[in-house]
Amino acid sequence: xxxxxxxxxxxxxxxxxxxGAMKQHIELQTQxxxxxxIANYHSLTTVHDAERLRALTRDVALDxxxxxxxxxxxxxxRQSDVPEVCELAWILSTVTGMGLFERGTSYKDKVARGLPxxxxxxxxxxxxxxxxxxxxxHVVPVGRDQTQHVEFTRDMATYFNERYRSVFILPEAxxxxxxxxxxxxxxxxxxxxxxxxxxxxxxKPTAKRIMGIKTDSTPVDQPKDPSTCTVFALLxxxxxxxxxxxxxxxxxxxGMGYGDAKKRLAELYxxxxxxxxxxxxxxxxxxxxxxxxLRSGAARARATAQAVMHDxxxxxxxxxxxx
Numbered sequence: 001x002x003x004x005x006x007x008x009x010x011x012x013x014x015x016x017x018x019x020g021a022m023k024q025h026i027e028l029q030t031q032x033x034x035x036x037x038i039a040n041y042h043s044l045t046t047v048h049d050a051e052r053l054r055a056l057t058r059d060v061a062l063d064x065x066x067x068x069x070x071x072x073x074x075x076x077x078r079q080s081d082v083p084e085v086c087e088l089a090w091i092l093s094t095v096t097g098m099g100l101f102e103r104g105t106s107y108k109d110k111v112a113r114g115l116p117x118x119x120x121x122x123x124x125x126x127x128x129x130x131x132x133x134x135x136x137x138h139v140v141p142v143g144r145d146q147t148q149h150v151e152f153t154r155d156m157a158t159y160f161n162e163r164y165r166s167v168f169i170l171p172e173a174x175x176x177x178x179x180x181x182x183x184x185x186x187x188x189x190x191x192x193x194x195x196x197x198x199x200x201x202x203x204k205p206t207a208k209r210i211m212g213i214k215t216d217s218t219p220v221d222q223p224k225d226p227s228t229c230t231v232f233a234l235l236x237x238x239x240x241x242x243x244x245x246x247x248x249x250x251x252x253x254x255g256m257g258y259g260d261a262k263k264r265l266a267e268l269y270x271x272x273x274x275x276x277x278x279x280x281x282x283x284x285x286x287x288x289x290x291x292x293x294l295r296s297g298a299a300r301a302r303a304t305a306q307a308v309m310h311d312x313x314x315x316x317x318x319x320x321x322x323x
Contacts, residue, residue: 003032003174004137006039006079009056010046011191012198013063015269016181019237024141026068034074035135035301036064038294041079041086042128045121061290063199066280071293079131081298084305088130091312093123095159101125105148113192129153133168134305141174164315167308181237184213186230197234199273200280207266215258224258226251231261238268 005025007017028034038060040053047053057078069076079085101107104125111117132140132153140150150173157168180188183195190196197209213231218224226232226248236244247264250256283290313320 001032001138002035002136003028003139003141004035004037004132004135004171005141006037006042006131007060007064008039008043009053009060010043011056012196013060014189014191014196014198015234016183016189016196018067018199019181020143021141022064022067025064025074028141029070029074032139035137036069036074036076037082037131037301038078039131042124045118045124046115058287058290061294062280062283065283065290065293066200066276068276071297075297075300076293077297077301078294081294082134082302082305084302084309085127085130085134088134088305088309088312089123089127091316091318092129092133092156092160093126095163096126096156100152100155103148104152106146125149125152126156129156132171133157134308135301136169136304136308137171138169139174140171144175147173147175160312160315167311167315182230182233184209184230186214197269200277203270203274206269210266210269211259211262213262213265220257221254223254224251224256229258229261231258231265235261235265235268238265238272 005021007013007021013022025034025036029036038057040057043053043056047056061076064076065071101122104122107117107122107124110121115121128149129152132150133156140153142150150171154170157170161168183189183193184197185193185195187193187195197206201209213234215229215231216224229251232247232251235247239247247261251261312318
């Protein structure tokens with residue numbers, strides 16, 4: 001079974017990215033055939049500085065490799081190294097009605113938050129569908145808020161199959177079990193909200209950021225509600241079940257300040273990510289090796305994509321020169 005997922009290099013990866021996606025990607029590589037790509041074409045809807053996009057793309061590769069993605073197990077590559085994906089996005093758009101794109105909740109949400117309403121942002125579902133279909137992916141891990149993207153992909157695949165002939169399989173969504181990861185202000189952790197805890201931030205500034213997480217004014221001696229506390233929500237995502245249960249008991253018993261929980265959260269963060277800093281630094285010192293990993297992954301991914309595009313062109317009558 002082939003699993004596909006991508007991550008945008010639109011900002012520094014943070015704890016929410018790890019718990020919501022990266023952790024599952026790394027675990028899945030030992031269980032399924034995984035295609036993991038760095039979605040740099042998608043990032044052009046928000047990142048308009050060439051040097052920054054190059055740097056962010058490199059940083060995503062470093063973060064994944066440092067956290068344990070094994071290029072011998074998973075196919076790890078840059079989206080832009082498989083240009084056929086853009087060709088497929090165009091072809092899918094020719095069999096898809098405007099109504100589908102107009103229903104896109106992601107587009108509406110992003111425009112409501114102030115992103116420019118570019119054609120690229122509106123067309124985003126077609127490129128995402130092409131990402132999925134061009135590798136004949138069976139399963140796409142997503143958060144429940146991204147269900148519509150997979151539904152749109154299935155719709156576009158069906159439109160093509162019915163218009164021409166059956167070329168595409170219909171992928172299924174696999175929902176990540178990770179809950180929404182709150183940021184330091186209590187909202188969903190997001191690069192765009194400026195409330196994130198970076199994966200590989202320097203230890204002292206990161207600890208200071210964790211100590212600054214917003215909490216209420218309940219006195220130390222009074223019981224506290226763990227279900228409404230951002231610190232506890234993050235603690236339970238990093239601590240084991242036994243420790244989580246003990247913290248919940250301490251919250252409800254009173255006699256504990258939020259500072260105690262924040263200190264432990266900072267320790268758990270460092271225990272989880274600190275040991276991987278050396279691996280990241282090692283990969284960063286060997287840029288040619290990182291490039292080799294991405295090129296090798298792209299060669300494997302592109303071989304699959306080219307075979308699919310041969311079938312697509314044959315189905316719809318597109319002629320290209322023989323190489």
